[in-house]
Amino acid sequence: MRLSMIWVSAILGCAAFLAHAEGDPEKGQELAGLCAGCHGEDGNSQVPLFPKLAGQHPAYLTKQLMEFKSQKRAETTMTAMAEPLSVEDMRDLAAFYGRQKGHIETGDPHPLGQKLYNAGNAAAGIPACSGCHGPKGRGNPTAGFPSLSGQHAAYTEKALHHFKAGERQNDMNGMMRAIASKLGDSEMTELAEYISTLQ
Numbered sequence: 225m226r227l228s229m230i231w232v233s234a235i236l237g238c239a240a241f242l243a244h245a246e247g248d249p250e251k252g253q254e255l256a257g258l259c260a261g262c263h264g265e266d267g268n269s270q271v272p273l274f275p276k277l278a279g280q281h282p283a284y285l286t287k288q289l290m291e292f293k294s295q296k297r298a299e300t301t302m303t304a305m306a307e308p309l310s311v312e313d314m315r316d317l318a319a320f321y322g323r324q325k326g327h328i329e330t331g332d333p334h335p336l337g338q339k340l341y342n343a344g345n346a347a348a349g350i351p352a353c354s355g356c357h358g359p360k361g362r363g364n365p366t367a368g369f370p371s372l373s374g375q376h377a378a379y380t381e382k383a384l385h386h387f388k389a390g391e392r393q394n395d396m397n398g399m400m401r402a403i404a405s406k407l408g409d410s411e412m413t414e415l416a417e418y419i420s421t422l423q
């Protein structure tokens with residue numbers, strides 16, 4: 225075998241391994257039939273309390289499914305849904321949803337939410353959300369910061385309340401619990417409305 229051929233096969237071998245680690249979106253699409261009733265055919269849910277999954281980072285989605293199953297993120301409905309899934313199923317589902325395009329909501333501008341999102345509030349000890357979730361809300365897959373842009377405001381607001389109350393405890397080092405504990409109700413509403421239109 226020529227040296228270049230060895231390189232080509234080594235590269236193809238790595239690509240196959242990575243594709244597997246990332247999950248198979250076609251298998252994921254078949255499994256996603258189980259989820260469509262709440263999250264929509266392509267992960268753009270119609271019901272504001274059910275989060276959009278479309279366009280979310282696959283590694284974040286897989287983490288959430290594993291943690292619903294282990295009840296590190298305890299939530300009755302999703303724990304029941306994740307219970308029968310293998311890690312491979314979770315990766316396949318995550319690969320499918322990650323490839324879909326998330327719908328961004330339209331609505332009035334939310335200047336207070338926008339300001340808090342981009343600059344935080346130093347006096348109150350609230351960091352800028354954009355520091356981790358990015359100026360466009362696309363997050364950072366390597367760091368485990370989820371995409372927020374276009375998410376239903378009702379779900380985002382609920383998530384912030386859950387972090388604040390400690391009902392959701394699966395955030396690394398309690399990062400989101402520390403931040404949400406400093407947010408008031410109206411700030412959560414403003415942030416959630418702004419995030420739903422962010423792109």
Ligand code: HEC
Pocket residue numbers: 255256258259260261262263273274275276277285288289299301302305306317382
């Ligand atoms: C009966 C409705 C219902 C069904 C069916 C359902 N889900 Fe969910 N899902 C929810 C709700 C409600 C939440 C929000 C839970 C919370 O408030 O913490 C959620 C949250 C999630 C999240 C977390 C999203 C995030 O942004 O953190 C993922 C991932 C998820 N579901 C995947 C799935 C998958 C995959 C399936 C199919 C195997 C599925 N769900 C089926 C209702 C449902």
Ligand code: HEC
Pocket residue numbers: 275287340341350351352353354355356357368369370372380383384394395396399400403415
């Ligand atoms: C230091 C980094 C950091 C900052 C700053 C930060 N977040 Fe987060 N956020 C995270 C991490 C990490 C998670 C994912 C936790 C997990 O793995 O479940 C997260 C998750 C979330 C979620 C849940 C998403 C979902 O789909 O369930 C919301 C909503 C959120 N953050 C909103 C905000 C808002 C609003 C701000 C600003 C007030 C903010 N975050 C600031 C790191 C951060």
